[in-house]
Amino acid sequence: MTDATQTAADAKRRDSASDFDTLAPSPRELMRRRACSHWGLIIGLSIIAIFLLVAIFAGVLAPHDPYAQTLSHRLADPVWGPKGSWNHILGTDALGRDVLSRLMYGARLSLYISFTAALIAAVIGVSLGIAGGYFGGKIDSLVVYIINVKLALPVFLVALSIAAITGGTVTVMILLLGFLTWDRYAIVTRSLTQQMRDQDFIMSSLAAGSSHMRIIFRDILPNLMNHIIVIVSLDMAVIILIEAALSFLGLGIRPPTPSWGLMISEARAMMFFKPHLIMVPGIAIFILVMAINMAGDGIRDVTAPEGRG
Amino acid sequence: MANFLTRRLIIALLVALTVSIVGFSLLRLSGDLAAVLAGEDASAEDIARTAAQYGLDRHLIVQYLDWLFNALRGNLGQSLFTHEPVWEMITSRLPVTITLAFAALFFGLLIAIPLGVLAAVKANTWTDRGALFVAVMGQATPNFWFALILIYVFGVWWRQATILGVRLAEIKIFGMQLSGLPISGGATWLHYVLPVVTLATFVMPAIMRITRTGMMEVLNSDYVRTARAKGLSPGKVLFKHALRNAILPVVSLAAVQLGFLLSGSVIVESIFALNGVGYLAFESIKRIDFPVVQSILVILACSYILLTLLADIINAKLDPRVRLE
Amino acid sequence: MSGAHHYNPDDPPVLEVEDLSVDIKVPAGTLHAVNKVSFSVRPGETLSLVGESGCGKSITSLAIMRLLPKAARLSASKIIFDGQDLAALSEKQMARLRGNRIGMIFQDPMTSLNPVYRIGDQLEEIYLRHKGGGRREARERAEYLLEKIGIINPTQRLTQFPHQLSGGLRQRMMIAMMLMCDPKLIIADEPTTALDVTVQVQILQLLRSLQEEFRMALILITHNLGVVARMADHVAVMYAGQVVEKGSSADVFRHPTHPYTRGLLECIPHPGQSATRNKLGSIPGIVPSLVGRIDGCTFRNRCNYAFGDCATAQVGLRDVEDGHSYRCLLPPETFAAGKLEKA
Numbered sequence: 004m005t006d007a008t009q010t011a012a013d014a015k016r017r018d019s020a021s022d023f024d025t026l027a028p029s030p031r032e033l034m035r036r037r038a039c040s041h042w043g044l045i046i047g048l049s050i051i052a053i054f055l056l057v058a059i060f061a062g063v064l065a066p067h068d069p070y071a072q073t074l075s076h077r078l079a080d081p082v083w084g085p086k087g088s089w090n091h092i093l094g095t096d097a098l099g100r101d102v103l104s105r106l107m108y109g110a111r112l113s114l115y116i117s118f119t120a121a122l123i124a125a126v127i128g129v130s131l132g133i134a135g136g137y138f139g140g141k142i143d144s145l146v147v148y149i150i151n152v153k154l155a156l157p158v159f160l161v162a163l164s165i166a167a168i169t170g171g172t173v174t175v176m177i178l179l180l181g182f183l184t185w186d187r188y189a190i191v192t193r194s195l196t197q198q199m200r201d202q203d204f205i206m207s208s209l210a211a212g213s214s215h216m217r218i219i220f221r222d223i224l225p226n227l228m229n230h231i232i233v234i235v236s237l238d239m240a241v242i243i244l245i246e247a248a249l250s251f252l253g254l255g256i257r258p259p260t261p262s263w264g265l266m267i268s269e270a271r272a273m274m275f276f277k278p279h280l281i282m283v284p285g286i287a288i289f290i291l292v293m294a295i296n297m298a299g300d301g302i303r304d305v306t307a308p309e310g311r312g
Numbered sequence: 313m314a315n316f317l318t319r320r321l322i323i324a325l326l327v328a329l330t331v332s333i334v335g336f337s338l339l340r341l342s343g344d345l346a347a348v349l350a351g352e353d354a355s356a357e358d359i360a361r362t363a364a365q366y367g368l369d370r371h372l373i374v375q376y377l378d379w380l381f382n383a384l385r386g387n388l389g390q391s392l393f394t395h396e397p398v399w400e401m402i403t404s405r406l407p408v409t410i411t412l413a414f415a416a417l418f419f420g421l422l423i424a425i426p427l428g429v430l431a432a433v434k435a436n437t438w439t440d441r442g443a444l445f446v447a448v449m450g451q452a453t454p455n456f457w458f459a460l461i462l463i464y465v466f467g468v469w470w471r472q473a474t475i476l477g478v479r480l481a482e483i484k485i486f487g488m489q490l491s492g493l494p495i496s497g498g499a500t501w502l503h504y505v506l507p508v509v510t511l512a513t514f515v516m517p518a519i520m521r522i523t524r525t526g527m528m529e530v531l532n533s534d535y536v537r538t539a540r541a542k543g544l545s546p547g548k549v550l551f552k553h554a555l556r557n558a559i560l561p562v563v564s565l566a567a568v569q570l571g572f573l574l575s576g577s578v579i580v581e582s583i584f585a586l587n588g589v590g591y592l593a594f595e596s597i598k599r600i601d602f603p604v605v606q607s608i609l610v611i612l613a614c615s616y617i618l619l620t621l622l623a624d625i626i627n628a629k630l631d632p633r634v635r636l637e
Numbered sequence: 638m639s640g641a642h643h644y645n646p647d648d649p650p651v652l653e654v655e656d657l658s659v660d661i662k663v664p665a666g667t668l669h670a671v672n673k674v675s676f677s678v679r680p681g682e683t684l685s686l687v688g689e690s691g692c693g694k695s696i697t698s699l700a701i702m703r704l705l706p707k708a709a710r711l712s713a714s715k716i717i718f719d720g721q722d723l724a725a726l727s728e729k730q731m732a733r734l735r736g737n738r739i740g741m742i743f744q745d746p747m748t749s750l751n752p753v754y755r756i757g758d759q760l761e762e763i764y765l766r767h768k769g770g771g772r773r774e775a776r777e778r779a780e781y782l783l784e785k786i787g788i789i790n791p792t793q794r795l796t797q798f799p800h801q802l803s804g805g806l807r808q809r810m811m812i813a814m815m816l817m818c819d820p821k822l823i824i825a826d827e828p829t830t831a832l833d834v835t836v837q838v839q840i841l842q843l844l845r846s847l848q849e850e851f852r853m854a855l856i857l858i859t860h861n862l863g864v865v866a867r868m869a870d871h872v873a874v875m876y877a878g879q880v881v882e883k884g885s886s887a888d889v890f891r892h893p894t895h896p897y898t899r900g901l902l903e904c905i906p907h908p909g910q911s912a913t914r915n916k917l918g919s920i921p922g923i924v925p926s927l928v929g930r931i932d933g934c935t936f937r938n939r940c941n942y943a944f945g946d947c948a949t950a951q952v953g954l955r956d957v958e959d960g961h962s963y964r965c966l967l968p969p970e971t972f973a974a975g976k977l978e979k980a
Contacts, residue, residue, distance in 0.1 A: 148326075148327070148330075151323075151327050152327050152330045152331055152334065154568075154616070154620075155327050155328070155331050155613040155614075155616045155617050156331055156334060156335070156609075156613060157571075157574075157575040157609060157612040157613060157616070158575070159575045159576065159578060159579075160575050160578065160593055160597075160605075160608065160609055160612065161335065161338060161609065163578065163593075163594070163597050164338070164339055164342075164597050164605050164609075165338060165339070165342045167597045167598060167600060168339065168342045168343035168345075168348065168600060169342045169343055240451070240452070244454050247454050247456075247457075248454060248455070248456050248579055251454075251456045251457075251579075252456075252578075252579065252582065252594065253598075254597065254598070264454075264456075267454075267456070267457055267460070271460065274460060274463075274464055275464065278464055281457065281460055281461075281464075282461075285454065285457035285460075285461070288452075288454050288457065289449075289452050289453055289454070289457075290452075292451070292452035292454075293448055293449065293451075293452035296448055296451055296452060297448060300448075533748065534743060534745055534748040534749040535748060535749055535750055535751040535752070537704065537743065537749070538743060538749045538750065538751070538811075539751065540704055540735070541702060541704060541735055541736060541740075541741040541743075542735065542736035542762065542763045542766065542814070543732045543733060543734065543735035543736035543737055543763070543766060543767060544732070544736075544762070544763075544766055545732065545766075548766075553751050553754075556751075556753050556754075557751070557752070557753055630753065631752070631753055632752070632753060632798040632800065633752055633798070633800045
């Protein structure tokens with residue numbers, strides 16, 4: 004042995020690999036880091052949280068009864084208007100109802116309808132999607148056919164018609180929108196399940212004797228969860244917009260229930276004299292939908308950064 | 313190609329048939345049509361008489377087949393209210409809606425594609441973020457509300473005697489009325505400006521985003537790197553090599569959006585009082601004019617099916633890898 | 638080992654690169670992807686850049702072409718191609734050279750051709766761009782080259798789309814495309830990695846014979862030492878963004894001096910051994926992260942000979958013999974065969 008190797012061997016003991024920064028952070032840690040630096044996600048979630056708090060505590064927060072008509076106080080200006088007062092911060096509508104209170108209860112209604120309808124749509128769409136993607140063959144052909152029929156059905160027109168015939172109660176709205184917006188869940192989960200079906204872990208699960216149901220609930224569904232959450236958020240945004248439009252056209256939620264779309268509809272006749280009556284609920288819809296979309300995009304960026312756009 | 317077309321057309325026909333069944337059942341099972349037609353105070357006897365008068369007392373399947381066979385012979389029946397032939401009611405109003413939808417799609421594409429390309433080229437810069445923000449905003453704006461804002465801004469805020477040649481008084485009428493008389497016949501292209509702006513804003517965000525995503529993907533592709541390694545000018549790389557590939561998903565989306573626009577015209581035509589199919593649909597729905605609603609439903613479904621088929625054919629022309637077999 | 642020289646060692650180099658560095662901005666800081674790399678290549682000569690993936694060899698080639706991603710910054714004391722300093726050219730001037738006098742062939746022929754245009758269009762396009770002339774002239778040139786590379790019915794092939802061709806055929810088309818303008822230098826980035834083994838040999842032979850015929854310089858980027866042995870006149874072994882050993886391929890293969898090169902050569906399978914070990918990654922240990930400042934030798938954590946100074950000293954390239962240099966603190970005799978066993 005030469006001196007050089009002697010030193011080298013000694014050095015090797017002192018100088019290990021640890022002085023290089025070679026440790027990569029875990030995927031979960033990376034996800035957390037991406038989430039914390041994703042402004043869209045943070046802003047979106049914060050706004051949703053505010054709306055959610057207002058919706059839950061509307062009963063406590065609302066300064067007035069949203070149904071109470073004060074005929075002496077009809078069309079009161081908002082606080083920034085010439086005759087505004089802090090009593091009715093956002094003024095009153097044509098029947099003398101407090102706009103802010105109606106807005107708060109409207110948030111409750113919007114979130115309730117959109118969330119439950121999105122859940123119904125998710126259950127329908129995901130079931131169909133997984134069934135088609137997992138079993139393939141005839142079942143898949145049937146699922147594809149059902150999806151095609153659904154896509155060809157003019158959603159808005161069907162919703163309007165049924166709402167017109169049945170009368171727009173909240174339950175009808177929820178069922179209607181749930182049954183009319185499941186296509187995106189089905190399409191996405193079907194193709195993801197197809198990709199997953201042939202992967203090793205499913206194969207080994209099958210080989211180990213797991214039943215189909217077990218594989219679907221234990222292996223496939225958990226892997227779809229991130230995608231489903233993203234679609235739920237995007238779907239909620241769409242549902243809020245459709246519900247507002249239906250109510251605006253007078254065929255959705257019926258008066259006197261405080262719905263944002265209905266508030267705009269009711270204010271339409273006064274829009275040139277009291278523009279804030281259409282602005283306020285419109286902006287509420289706009290902000291909530293934007294926040295939900297931002298959060299949805301954010302969740303997608305954070306959980307699957309390769310699928311951006 | 314011929315084979316593919318026949319097969320697709322048969323599937324399209326089946327889908328259209330299923331949609332007509334689904335539409336029929338949904339509309340008929342969600343309420344008693346005769347009761348609604350007879351009016352609120354009608355007695356059971358009145359309802360029965362109305363049902364007999366309109367043939368609503370027959371079995372639903374008989375009614376559907378009756379409707380179907382008439383429809384196949386080109387007879388869509390009569391309006392329950394105006395007693396006009398439904399086919400004529402729809403065809404006379406179709407030009408308005410088609411003009412509206414195509415103009416909106418045209419302007420939507422005209423703005424959305426360049427914006428999407430720009431965002432992709434300048435990915436992760438402020439330009440990109442700005443474009444995305446515009447898209448997010450566009451997606452979050454309720455279009456009926458946007459239409460009202462347009463009316464307000466153009467009609468009142470600017471307080472001009474004429475807006476784009478349309479008298480202020482008329483615009484005021486637009487804003488106030490929903491149940492009043494729509495403009496029929498005399499509509500000039502000026503009446504289309506605001507509705508088209510509203511609908512174009514509605515289709516733009518999705519097209520812009522899919523252009524951006526597609527373009528980003530393509531710009532990172534190996535063949536675009538090859539194009540650059542060939543020393544081609546940036547314009548050639550972008551428009552000849554990249555955009556041609558990125559445009560493929562846009563074609564499919566545009567077809568779907570056009571379908572949405574046809575049914576989205578319900579809102580816009582109602583607000584701007586344009587007497588198109590959307591307005592007809594809305595009026596008919598309100599008075600539960602079943603033959604009209606059912607016919608419009610099926611026509612919209614068929615146009616959606618044909619549009620997506622058309623998109624597939626265009627894509628096959630654009631992309632040699634897609635085989636129409 | 639490469640056979641007879643096809644180049645004249647006294648010719649001036651076509652490309653001379655000195656101290657080429659590429660820094661890439663990443664969220665965690667600055668990634669030193671390529672660190673002061675120097676080499677040169679003469680007409681008719683093949684230089685091979687060899688190393689594991691991520692060692693900076695591909696980035697080096699993209700840097701020469703000035704096709705680096707936006708986040709990357711290029712610096713060099715010189716990149717002289719045919720008397721012109723590439724680093725000083727405007728983007729427009731550079732575009733005039735690309736595909737014209739410097740051709741580049743990429744790894745994956747399946748994705749490197751544009752799927753929506755006919756092969757003929759893609760070949761003609763490069764000629765029309767740089768040589769002008771008519772479509773007919775371009776078409777004739779394309780047919781001539783396709784015959785040259787051994788394609789049986791060129792006229793018909795030119796009307797086909799990429800997806801209608803096999804991988805090997807597509808790579809031939811890429812090669813033909815880059816020859817359209819008769820370039821002086823071809824950079825081939827892993828040109829055979831994505832292909833079947835039998836096709837690999839054909840493509841390499843083709844490159845070799847075309848290079849001889851047109852007296853092109855070739856920079857061959859690969860991780861496969863078999864390819865290097867078959868093709869290269871000179872070799873530059875890269876590790877973690879640096880050249881750790883370079884010289885004529887005869888010298889490097891006969892007297893590998895840097896511990897990394899020696900490790901690589903030991904990984905080459907011998908007859909009868911499984912071929913799956915014919916990969917550079919078989920040396921144990923991890924390549925260090927190239928983000929931020931790196932002191933000392935970058936190979937020390939995988940090196941059997943590492944000692945204290947390796948972590949701190951400036952390790953420069955030094956000569957083993959004339960034209961053969963390596964980057965290590967230990968003298969070449971340390972590694973002479975049989976003189977010592979690995980620790």
